[in-house]
Amino acid sequence: MPLEHIDPPTLMKPMGYTHVVAATGARTLYVAGQGAFDAQWQLVGPGDLEAQARQAYGNLLLALEGAGAGPEHIAKSTMYVVGLEQAKLPAVMRGIAAALGGRDARPPASTMVGVERLAMDGMLIEIEAIAVVDA
Template sequence: MSITRINPDVLHVTPGYHHVTVVSAGRTAYLAGQCPLGADGVLVGLGDFDAQVDQVAANTMAALAAAGAGPEQVVRTVIYVVSGEQAVLSRVWARFQASPLAAAFTTASTLLGVAQLGFTGQLIELDVTAALP
């Protein structure tokens, strides 16, 4: 079995982890939690759930493409939202459903309200697993 770790050039530089890990056994890709950071590593959409969902969706599409997959190959998602309000969670879910990543959410998905995420001002994070073609 081999493991390939990828940091696509179009995504921000990480502090040690990889955006994408591909395992040959079963050809599965495990994406690092995708955050609302631009390629420059700066948080996008401070205080704006919609802008952060859009950036997370774009980053996830880039990471999936680097692994040779698209949203149709996603087999699991976990969405983390810094909010305990049902209306906010529903709004985030609907925004992802209307994004270019929408097909990823037709699979096993979890939506969680959490107290805090890793970057100051971060409201959204997305965890994705994909079965590679």
């Protein structure tokens, strides 16, 4: 496995992320921010954060698949959420879980950032990632 997940016992128990991920693989993938668009550039789930999180994370998984990787290879992810507040966290997490479809993968080191808006009108979330695979 090209990643080592580390959660020091001296830190609080993480919920949905890992405190430290050490990359031991040889090939690093940088995945551009993925929004909730289908292959025809139609926004999926206008006004629905959970639906957009599911589509955006699904797009991230498709991008990784195209490079020969999967969710288990994600070392770091950053999620940008319009108008982020604590009450929106469950919708994001449900959307990601739905996109994973029961696949078992340790959560990566992750940061969620609240933003005023994203590049395209109607976008509520954008997710980027760094993944590591063996050469």
